[in-house]
Amino acid sequence: MPTRPHHRPTTRPGLRARIGPTALYDLHRDHYLRYAELLLPATADARLTLDAAFATIADTWAQILAAPSPAACAWHTVRDHIRALADPHRLRPTADLDPKHQDALLLHLVLALTIDEIADLTGTEAATVHAHVRSLTTPVGSRQVGLLY
CATH class of the missing domain: 1.10.10 (Arc Repressor Mutant, subunit A)
Structure with a gap:
């Protein structure tokens, strides 16, 4: 009986690196959003601010994973993005x-x-x-x- 060739699933470059930040975002989305809504002025879009923060997190995910606490790095990034636009x-x-x-x-x-x-x-x-x-x-x-x- 012939053996079947071994096929590994193919993934787009970078897809695996983005699964981690997406999972982190999904896990904490509600808390991040409530924090953003608490501090941002009424005209600010909390979701867009979080999207920008997570774009930064995704771009630096390899460094974040190398840190002692990836959750802390992500939190600091989210907090910094929100506070940059926060109502003083x-x-x-x-x-x-x-x-x-x-x-x-x-x-x-x-x-x-x-x-x-x-x-x-x-x-x-x-x-x-x-x-x-x-x-x-x-x-x-x-x-x-x-x-x-």
Whole structure:
């Protein structure tokens, strides 16, 4: 009986490299979108901003995968794209916080994400996220939350 030739499926160049960022986008799309809608002015298109961020992520996917936390790299890219267009008035109450505490405040206390959801989204250890959130529940941190909405 003749043996069948071994055929490997063919893929377009670059398709495999884009599957990873697409899966990451699909996994966190709702959280990314809510974050964008929270910070962008009413006239901004949150979806277009996320598309631009993920185009950057797709273009640098090999470097992102080489990083200790690909999720953290993706989060920083998304956050940077959104904040470049953010309404400055929406960030004013958190202006004195470092970016990690701003993230904790906005994601947990405003958007009501759990500690584990924030850890997955931002590529941060859950214990670190918990510490950031806990520091915001002090009297000083509580004032920050009250100023937001």
